[in-house]
Amino acid sequence: MDNLPVTITAVDSDPGGLLALRYEWLRCTTRDEEFESRLRDWWAAERHHRWALVAETSDGEPVGMANALVYTRMPSPGQPTARWLYSANVYVSPVFRRRGIVTALMARLIGDAREEGMERVVLAPSEMSKPMYRSLGFREADDLMRLDLGVPQRL
Template sequence: MNEILYRKTTKDDMEILMKLRLEMLREVNDLSGEYEYDEDFISESRRYFESGEQTTVIALDGQTPVGCASLSYIWIMPTFSHPTGNRAHLMNVYTRADHRRRGISKKMVEILIEEAKENGVTEISLDSTKMGRPLYEALGFKASDSCMTMEL
């Protein structure tokens, strides 16, 4: 195996991003490798990556993409604890099974955390799988009792 290289993606990386995202979603949702995604889902995912309101990092083993992680930027009404209203949501953190337990996801998330700090983000939220929780706790994320959601 080669040294893992990390870089922020550009629009030229769309096919890599889509392949890794769909691969990750198949695994997380326990779908077969033949599962076909709805065209609207695919086009909206592409639109998300093209929007510029996110940063995605990919990990490469040589020329082979082996992981990705995305940070979506959110601007909300300022609060006393977050006076700028600059927040972010971490998602799509994925490392291929044959490259896990090598610190790849950790490094990608650390790169995104540093960028968030540089951009004045005051809070990063995330939704975690059971498998991902130890990583996020090791990086300093804490579970919250204050968040409530409503499915629409």
């Protein structure tokens, strides 16, 4: 498919595009005011150490999103403080997939991270998305471990 011209916009105080895409991603067709309040509160608390981007069509329809947590390492003597991004929640509306939107979102995140002097961008890709991330220069990493703490399962 041809690439779709989209505008990539950084989310400021209004997470409306994130909210619309989150509803879509979770296939939720009924408005949930409690969810909307929690998402808005989450963004208000997170936006100072997280970046979020929304891709919109020329008519302003949100069709893709990505966000990334800015991780800052504890300082060490004689070393500059290192920072990197942990990218997550990358999503594109199904009818707009395979049209370059994820590539545009990630290129913007990567470019912004480079401009900020960050050391790396990390993510936990799905199997389906790995080839696309490889095409952007990502590689497999085996230097992480995880411990699941038995929190309730999500959708």
